[in-house]
Amino acid sequence: MKMTNVYPTHHENPLLYAGFWKRFVAYMVDGIIRAFLTFAIILIAAYLDDRSGFLDPAADYEMGAVGGMGMLIVVLMYLLYHPLFEASRHQATPGKMLLGIIVTDTVGQRLSFAHALGRHLAGAISYLTSFLLYFGYWMAGITARKQALHDLIANCLVINRNAEVKLPADVRYVAGGFPLWAGILIGLVFLIPVLGILAAITVPAYMNYVARATVAATxxxxxxxxxxxxxxxxxxxxxxxxxxxxxxxxxxxxxxxxxxxxxxxxxxxxxxxxxxxxxxxxxxxxxxxxxxxxxxxxxxxxxxxxxxxxxxxxxxxxxxxxxxxxxxxxxx
Known part of the structure; x- marks a missing residue:
């Protein structure tokens, strides 16, 4: 029995894969939902943080512990929104559900949460192609299986939910999991900015310390x-x-x-x-x-x-x- 790790190409089954514009509309719908949730979380957290000053335009409002917790919730929401929905039984975010598309591995199976999280984080690499007019996202319109760069990295597909899939009987399809090299690459993408931020904070602080110590010793x-x-x-x-x-x-x-x-x-x-x-x-x-x-x-x-x-x-x-x-x- 032959083995492969791919679905048929777009040319063999043109109705299977979700095209670029359908994915784009789904992304915009999800963006509106995330924006609404962000506004609601920040509004509630800020109000609870300082009920006496938040709604007063003349008040000098400063974020406290509850407001900071609200910001943390927003960050977690942006991190987990796609992975939680795409690893669920629906295999899709609300925007994708509305457009009738789902996210799968390379044989159409539901993603694990870790796999979905890896795909979401790989989106940062697609975002880094901004200097090429976000070519990493545009790839969803030109690749054989309509995969964006982060789909290729994470071994994922975005397909139409009701598309008919006919697989040859003599082929056993083996799903490609999230590759180790992709995890390392994503780790570096996120680690380098973190190191840069830490350096931007610690280096000036250390230089100040050295200067103050020199003044005191002198x-x-x-x-x-x-x-x-x-x-x-x-x-x-x-x-x-x-x-x-x-x-x-x-x-x-x-x-x-x-x-x-x-x-x-x-x-x-x-x-x-x-x-x-x-x-x-x-x-x-x-x-x-x-x-x-x-x-x-x-x-x-x-x-x-x-x-x-x-x-x-x-x-x-x-x-x-x-x-x-x-x-x-x-x-x-």
Missing amino acids: ISETATTRQLIVEQTRRQGFVPASHHALESDWPQSINEGKALVEIVDGTLRITFTERAPARLQGTTIGMALHGNVKGQTDWQCGLGPGQGPRLSRHSGAELTTVEEQLLPTQCR
Whole structure:
């Protein structure tokens, strides 16, 4: 007995397969149904989320837990709408039922849920042919068995429900299941965007972390220098105008060369060099001395407040160009 895994070609049985336009109309009907369900779910979820503000046009509505759950339900609905209907005893979504067409495997058998889900996810590959005018979908109008790209990938057919099928008696038809390579391909199609999204979130966050850590470490390394300035200020009664006036050795480069330190009219200025993270290069942080030359003193860091009268000519804020979000809390 001969074996094959295909139905007859379109030319051998032209009334068997559902054509492109019939499938297109069915898809539009399903699209209207999904849009209505989406609107209803979001409307109900948003109303339950904030009954006092949702229907008020002037209210500043913000989505909460129930609204977020509604969005999750919408996502699941779009994911499961086609697989659940096409794996059911009807083998068709409401749109396909209306047009009298069903989805089968390559020998006309009902799909399992996993097979139907695989076919639905394979639709993402057809969608990726958008740069070719969605040729993956148009293939349903030109292939021998009216299969779109995702049908070919998933070993599925879309046929007319009442079409008469005459199979040769000496042929045993073997259905082609969902191929492993297709599963891997679909996984990559969905994995790559996810990885891209994760990278878009984590890479900037990591760069911010590195920049903030560099700022904090650099400020910390100025502690000894600041103490030298305080001691000299108490001895001579005024703040050194520049680092050249400082009586002690002056460490101009700190934090492994990532920053240079100088005194500008009594205010400590940190300038980040090309060795620092890109977001910091060329930016500065000012630190101004506050208090009493003979008593308690305090350093005003960056944009932060200072305690007591300022002894330096410039405030820290005047000499600070580092982004506020990169500054330690005490410097904001």
